[in-house]
Amino acid sequence: MNSVVDFSLHSYRDDAAPEATARPHITVRGLSKSFGGAPVYSDFNLDFPKGRVTCVFGPNGCGKSTLINMIAGLIPYDDGDILFDGKTLQQTTIGYVFQNYREALFPWMRAIDNIKYPLVIKGMSKADCDARVEELIASFDVKFDLNRYPYEFSGGQQQLISIMRALAPHPEVLFLDEPFSALDYEMTLFIREKLQEIFHTTGVTMIVVSHDLEEAVYLADHVLLLTKRPTRVADTVRFDAPRPRDIATLSSAAFVQTKARCLDIFQREVRK
Structure with missing residues (x-):
């Protein structure tokens, strides 16, 4: 054994x-x-x-x-x-960041709705969903417009959106x-830093x-x-x-x- x-x-x-x-x-x-x-x-x-x-x-x-x-x-x-x-697992809240972020994000949803998706599935109110997304935007100092669709963003921005979605439900x-x-090296350094901050x-x-x-x-x-x-x-x-x-x-x-x-x-x- x-x-x-x-x-x-x-x-x-x-x-x-x-x-x-x-x-x-x-x-x-x-x-x-x-x-x-x-x-x-x-x-x-x-x-x-x-x-x-x-x-x-x-x-x-x-x-x-x-x-x-x-x-x-x-x-x-x-x-x-x-x-x-x-x-x-069913009693546990998890988050998952996939390697292939281009396929992980829902292309028919705006970025902001991708981030909210696990919160909507949990049955949270619109006000609570909006508040949580605002917290994440502030935490990651997001400067780009999340009302656009995933295919309109760079690879690094798409992965950042994926990480925000994974963190949205406060995973255990x-x-x-x-x-x-x-990711390119510049974005890798940025995401590394943010993951440390999250931890x-x-x-x-x-x-x-x-x-x-x-x-x-x-x-x-x-x-x-x-x-x-x-x-x-x-x-x-x-x-x-x-x-x-x-x-x-x-x-x-x-x-x-x-x-x-x-x-x-x-x-x-x-x-x-």
Whole structure:
């Protein structure tokens, strides 16, 4: 059986200050999933800590997006149990930022109505919906006209709209599937900064899938490193640099050491 991974016991830095143990927010037990008879996950167990940013990194095709999509209820799993603070998914408010934002936004809806959509589904009044959108506009310092349609915006603006929509219902857990993969570097830096602000303000549990190791370490409290299929946890590496993190973080000794440790684990797995 795959033992449960306790993030509180994994830290690369020998000199790191002790971190208060975060209680589990998401518990995954006995998770199994196969595609075409080939197992991706088999009897997989994992705890995601509450109020932390966990970045998921691993070899191509190992099932990073599949894992968070199963947890978020977007694809079915064959066996197992997933709970959020002891609750089911149906009892939990989540937000999800898709990699392909162009397809994630409803093209027939104005941007502002895309953002309001999860609030309308929850049955909130127009006044409450409008108030929440105004909060988000102020938080992100949005200068462009949200009464236009998604196809009228740049890719970075579309992804920003997607993030605002995911945050609109005050999620308990925010999932992000490679949210920067199609953005230019300027917009990537902007979104990184905003995500840090969101985390600082709300303390929301974030699960981020990344294919960029620098990005994963920069954002994470914990980097969850996966193996090739059938997928297991290769290791978890903690990064406890103070927030907000900035360009100086990327050249700090702690960052360089943590990234090197993650790269070593990753290369060990892909060479197997």
